[in-house]
Amino acid sequence: MATRAAETKSGLTTSWVPLTTAGPTLSPECASAIYLNPQNNASIGAFDPWYGQNVNTALKCQPDQQTTWWDQSDLAASTLWNLGPLACPNGYTTAATQSMNLLSTILACCPKGYGYQNVIAPAPAANECFSTLTNGQVITPMSSSEGSWAPTTMTITGTGSVIHGVQINGWNFASSSTKSGSVTQTFGSAVSGTTSSPSSSGTGGSNSDGGNNGGLSSGAKAGIGIAVAIGVIGICCFVAAFLFYRKRRNIPSKRHEDASTLSDYYAQSPTAQYGGVPKVETYRDTQHTTQHYMALAEVSSESRPAPAVEIG
Missing domain, CATH: 1.10.287 (Helix Hairpins)
Known part of the structure; x- marks a missing residue:
């Protein structure tokens, strides 16, 4: 895979972070490492670097390169990190590829077992990959109360609820x-x-x-x-x-x-590159600035999941 040097255009420096190795096999605990959005218990996240930074610091489920890309909000406005070249690491599968021109292709990776919503979202928007929850399903995400995290048993009522799995997106370049x-x-x-x-x-x-x-x-x-x-x-x-x-x-x-x-194209912000980010929710945490976006996932063009989650 061809690598790419950092580029500066109109005051914005774009650095390319290669992620081409499969990495270690993920711990089985990673699949169940889910948590509730502290500001909206209807939003459930998984495979999130933020989980290892705030909820369980002893658990590492994402490669360092993904964490660097995902924590874009901690960088100065004049700095942009893009993954590239990219190969989906262990625990992830290819969700989509999109040829942007004769020399570059975007690769989208979703966690194994997660569906793809036909949208390639920039970091930190977690509305690209989802796992549908069924009526009556019991899950045990981590929830926060006054800064401390503890497991909470939840029973899903109705249909349309999902878990948002954090994606890995990047670029590959022809030689x-x-x-x-x-x-x-x-x-x-x-x-x-x-x-x-x-x-x-x-x-x-x-x-x-x-x-x-x-x-x-x-x-x-x-x-x-x-x-x-x-x-x-x-x-x-x-x-x-x-x-x-x-x-x-x-x-x-x-x-x-x-x-x-x-x-010019590579030096644009992630929002401009990927076509914009839909209206989503944001929240802040104690260790970082603005945290990632988690919107209600749109499973199809005809149905939008409702926040049908009740704590049982």
Whole structure:
């Protein structure tokens, strides 16, 4: 996977944090490490770096790179961290990939067993991956009371409630040297194939037979005609392929009209990159600044889960 150096554009520095190793196998405890949003008990979070920072500091379920990316709100406004290159680590599966242009692709990873909501959300918006809770299901999340955390038994009533699983999103980049190398090889094959045929046919045909007063035999003329025709066809194919490549290369500028170059696009805020963040809830904790967003998950285009959770 190709790496990328830090970039600065319009006063915003974007640093790229690679996460390409699977990492250690997650503890079974990670799957049950869920907690209630302190400001809204209807919002339940899981696979959250914040859990290991505040609820149970002895439990580590996320790679350090994810925590760095997720804690964006602790950084200065002029600094942005993006994961890239990225491979989904242990405990996560590929939820979606989205090609942004000829050189870059966004990879979205959800915790294993969690659904994907067809939206690639920036950090720290936890509204991309979800696990649906069923009526009558009993769960035991951690809940906070005056700063202390303790397990709470809850019974789900109704339908539509979900657990928000924190995603891992990042970028992968094509190797520009690999792409240019393949183009050069194509050019070389076309040129050598086109120019060698007339040369060998003309030389061999006119001198070996002799007795033609410097003229070409009918066989040599036919050979030259065929070679020229092949050369013309080859040139036409190359021109058509070049025009097609230029047309494809222009697609990203139409898709992201607010970013005139790749560095312009990468230097945008996460909200601008991923298309904005829906209206969500936020809360603060004692050790960090603004904590992540947890909205009610939209399972489908026709239903939006309601806060149907009661403490039993």
